[in-house]
Amino acid sequence: MQETRLNTARIRAARRLIDPVFLDTPLYRCEALEPVLGCAVSIKLETANPVRSFKGRGTEVVANLLADNVGSVGSVGSVGSAGSAGNAETANNAAKGPQSVVCASAGNLGQALAWSGRGRGLDVTVVASRFATAAKLDRIRALDATLELVDGDHEMARERAAAIARHDGMRLVEDSLDIETCEGAATIGLELVDTAPSFDTVLIALGGGALATGVGHVMKALAPEVEVVCVQPQGAPAMTLSWHSRRIVTTDSTDTIADGVAGRYPIPAVLDDLLVVADDAVLVQEASIITGMRMLLEHAGLVVEPSAALGIAAILEDRGRFAGRHVVTIVCGGNVDMDAYHRWVGR
């Protein structure tokens, strides 16, 4: 395959840095969904862990490197290889003063970084939109992180986090750009490949691209026969439009309940990787996302956030394409405001 920024050996090494609570997540057929969807459906469940999303895989890698490199300052991507020893040395950090790190987040990355950082004595600051999901912000606060809200969307939070990093000399963690966030997500791909029986297609929520490029890289490297399909909401289509036009396309706004994937400014290096590993990128309507959430509740007993229903939404909108195939959908997060959730699913 054509090269990407990712490397399968580094992804395998990253696995060893991740708390096992985030690894080897459930992967199982959900036959109750299949009569409606018309294809075999397996679920890769990333919500049954302390932060209720897959983001812990990446933040564990990031935080391990930071805890190992408390003396230097720079971007996370440069601080060391993913294969370096992964023992968090809290006592060592304390002696040098706590390492400080900042990220922008729609909520799940921030929660995960707060969790990973807390266990390693890192000072974590999260910048988020004040319109972000309240349940996510509450958990970030509960995990002892500093939370700063901006009066704008996720792209404004990204700008603010970068400014804080520059001004205060903190490390900036940039989702999807920092390779460790992609490598952490990519460990899901290793688990998919290692588990029989094989499947035909993997459906991946597409936001910044860490999940899609990470899992996609592993698929193309180790199971190239599996179709990699990325799914994004029509209301936040920047990366999908970019993939189809093979150049960066930005949008002026987003309009989707899928808060976890609602970016406007795709990162060029991530698009380059996505062009290598994705077989397709599709857009789905809000109504399909909501139907997908409702189906996962009623037929699978899963409470998921909108981004985690994108795969089911893609099947609903193109049943013919997937008919008779075996599809894996990554249920990537379950952090929702319960009032909004019940409004969406109609209960």
Next chain:
Amino acid sequence: MQETRLNTARIRAARRLIDPVFLDTPLYRCEALEPVLGCAVSIKLETANPVRSFKGRGTEVVANLLADNVGSVGSVGSVGSAGSAGNAETANNAAKGPQSVVCASAGNLGQALAWSGRGRGLDVTVVASRFATAAKLDRIRALDATLELVDGDHEMARERAAAIARHDGMRLVEDSLDIETCEGAATIGLELVDTAPSFDTVLIALGGGALATGVGHVMKALAPEVEVVCVQPQGAPAMTLSWHSRRIVTTDSTDTIADGVAGRYPIPAVLDDLLVVADDAVLVQEASIITGMRMLLEHAGLVVEPSAALGIAAILEDRGRFAGRHVVTIVCGGNVDMDAYHRWVGR
């Protein structure tokens, strides 16, 4: 420890007979529950698998032995050791005619036996109360099992299943009495013991007793410092009353939404084991079960059936007892009728 019918080496051997989709289930701290409960709470999640309950662990052991012993007729407990080779020989079965097996079930055992039997060419008949949870009965039918309903409760279903076995020469699988059902459930205990950090108490839903005696045996054998607390509804207290009086106590009726644990006639051999492995058995009110279900939904994003909320209910009713301790609760099943579920949790 005093002897039980269980044996740790056989439980380890049973693990090798179980489809990995049922093993190594998530075990994680759920801090969002902790402010209300006043103790550290970890969840052992048994709902993220093809049958949405822990029962698949036991039926995999049962079905493996049946598929290996298609020539003989007798009780499951006598057909072989759990250490025998576990390869399902469907072709072999077909040559001798399919093996037939019958069980009584409130729904989860039947669904799990149907799943395990389908993959091994077994003819599965499930006898259930016509008042059983409709979602469970639907899944049993969908898994190609024969479903027979009785116009009475679970104890009548047990009688009818035994009669069918006698009349038709089918094998009878008896939950909690057949040692394989206990050994399968006991593999949860191995996973709890193998995972650091250690905890103080494990809360186990108590019905027929397979789960409680299985997990309890492993705890007392390998981690005797862990307190084993069984939890049953006040509306179905037979086994708990039996445990406290050290002799079988039956009841005339049950009155609980926790359908999975609503028995009236405890099995003497199971009580004997429970007397060895349980440190306590407590009864909880329906209102606490419902609050527990609601808390697991709102704070953990988990849709659980009433039996799976018994542990949380026990904490709610005796916060002082568990204050400051680290408690593991086994979330043992998630099969609910959604209309009833939403009525219970108030959404």
